[in-house]
Amino acid sequence: MQKKQYDAPILLLLLAFLGMARFAAAQAMSEQEAAAKAQQILSQLSTGEKIGQLSQLFYFGPKAPAELSPGMPIEDAVAKGDVGSLLFVTDPATINRLQHIAVEQSPHHIPLIFGFDVIHGFRTIFPVPLAMAASWDPAMVTRVQSIAAQEARSVGIDWAFAPMVDIARDPRWGRIVEGAGEDPYLGSAMAAAQVRGFQGDAIGESDHLLATAKHFAGYGAAEGGRDYEASYISDAQLWNIYLQPFHAAVKAGVGTLMSAYMDLNDVPASGNRWLLHDVLRDAWGFQGFVVSDADAVKSLAAHGFAKDEQDAAVRAVTAGVNMEMALGHDAYTKGLPEALKQGLVTERQVDEAVLPILEMKLRMGLFDHPYVDEARSERILADPEHRAAARLAAERSAVLLRNEGSLLPLKQSSLHRVAVIGPLADSKLDTLGSWSFQEKLPETVTVLEGLKNKLGPGADVLYEQGVQIRRKYPSMFDALFGVKPEPEWPASEAKQHLDNAVRAARESDIVVLVLGEAQNMSGERASRESLALPGEEEQLLEAVAAAGKPVVLVMLNGRPLDLRWASAHVPAILEAWYPGTQGGNAIADLLFGDAVPGGKLPITWPRDVGQVPQPYAHNTTQDPEDSGIRYWDEESTPLYPFGYGLSYTTFAFSNLKLDRSAVTPADTVNVSVDVTNTGAVAGDEVVQLYTHQRYGLASRPVRELKGFERVSLKPGETKTVHFALDRDQLAYWSAATHGWTFDPSIYDVWAGDDSRAALHAQFEVQK
């Protein structure tokens, strides 16, 4: 190993840091301190080293295919100071090895920052983000993301490319699974909760990570739901809807943002100075740094925006992309040195890009503690508490869509034989959902395994897969991570499997049918033109139901699917999303009443793909929404509304009170409402508050969520829930004024258990 050769000022700097190390471990470095030190470090760097700090490369190990590797061995690039960050390195020994090269051999000993997609867990996989949003429980979300942070940090990862806070209103878009759904208020709450979970109370807190709000901005509005397609979003929709969760993340102190791939109103997001500078820095005062999405800088040329890769580098860095994430080579280290010589970029612009990166490395404590304790990591990853948290999270995320005749909860004593059927019933990967790489597959519990655990060793459980499902076009990720599809059954075998499933149903007392989408059917590059159950699942569903035994349909999926037939013919439907490592145990708890469903839909559930997008917060029109007016061939209402979800108990709302009925724009209206558990078991209700502005300088949505709280109630118990409505909640960006507006108007208020809440009050905002 090469001996450290510090430059004198850097040595002094390091000694100063060492002196502070004990203090730093207890308290993160302040922003001001980091800013001063970053400036000092920057003044030592050559132009090449500065540009190196702007470069982030994927590293898939020495055996990675050539197109995924930089032109030179990664060790050489790190030693030269040509790279400031690596992503996709998850082995602590490799992280330490590369970090030693950066700290000991690079010209100014600047540590690397290691990033990874810690989306819903690292070793312990939690429910997918859409499911977490369905919990309507920000405190739980903070807790599970702090566990994810602890696990990832323990192996040396410093930075999570999460939360994804893109609002998505079109379930055809595969990445809807990665976000919090359609609503800016719920989305903002989930964004802030996740930032707190990843980062802790302040950047640099031990066992935490730097978070990334992505993909800035508008990616979820891809035309036709087709991944990467351009988004066309009005200014009003941008400010009122799509930018809201990003702003919430910034207000929660998020350290980084990721710029999106697609064109936003014809200007690619990763070259969009209005977005990355005027909005992010000027309007919101963001002090962290922006990383591009993978290859989004180079692809500015592919978009027909930049002339070539050098121009792309210039456009991105001057727009406000500090760091370029790149597969193979990057445009910054290739293009910026020449661009500087030609005067296309100034040294000052490069300095401005580098400074926040150095500041974040300092605030994360990487200069003080660049290496990771490999032995400690083993202990942290093995912590059984993490699995317990995953089970609870999966229970709290599930949404009970239907429960005719109170089929659920099931009573173990009355069941002699249970049939568990479906292509997802015993598939570990499909229980986890996308963006789960480090999972220990053997410890993932499928629905079949969870039910067997619940019913005990002697239980009579029949299992049949029934059908196979596959994508028409294979997933890039399967190829990348070596996931091999099961060989396709010949027709005669397929018929046999279907017949076996029907026989198992007929011979059992109850059927638990597990349908939905395989892991690779939802996520990046997983958009669909249909919301039908994939493959022959619908046929399996109808054939199994025809066997005449009660059917509980458990859905594993990352988007609403067409459940019209099931919603009319299957007595119980539990939406379990991709529930994660402990999914099977959690589902068994829910089906047998050891946990009571309390999740609510974070997205409107359409009847059919032809209805989308169909946000609940649409504007009112001159005609009511009755059937036959919007469509003549299908009802215009959704199958299940936003905010909907059943319980094993019932709740009643009463006493909706406002503390005043007329206010000035500076006042706050305090709202309270009582919720009572009117059933026989304890359960959770999510109290939801919606408002509507009757008139003003623009038409406003028929309803908008403005508050929620998940409360636990014993049978007969009543709780009073309080909300406050003020200017911040009610102002909106108006296309009439091209700015934030708070109209004098009459405001309707509803409180209840979903977006159709009936309990009503109103108040007036006077001039």
Ligand code: BGC
């Ligand atoms: C995705 C990002 C992700 C990045 C790194 C991209 O393809 O859009 O969300 O963070 O890859 O894996």
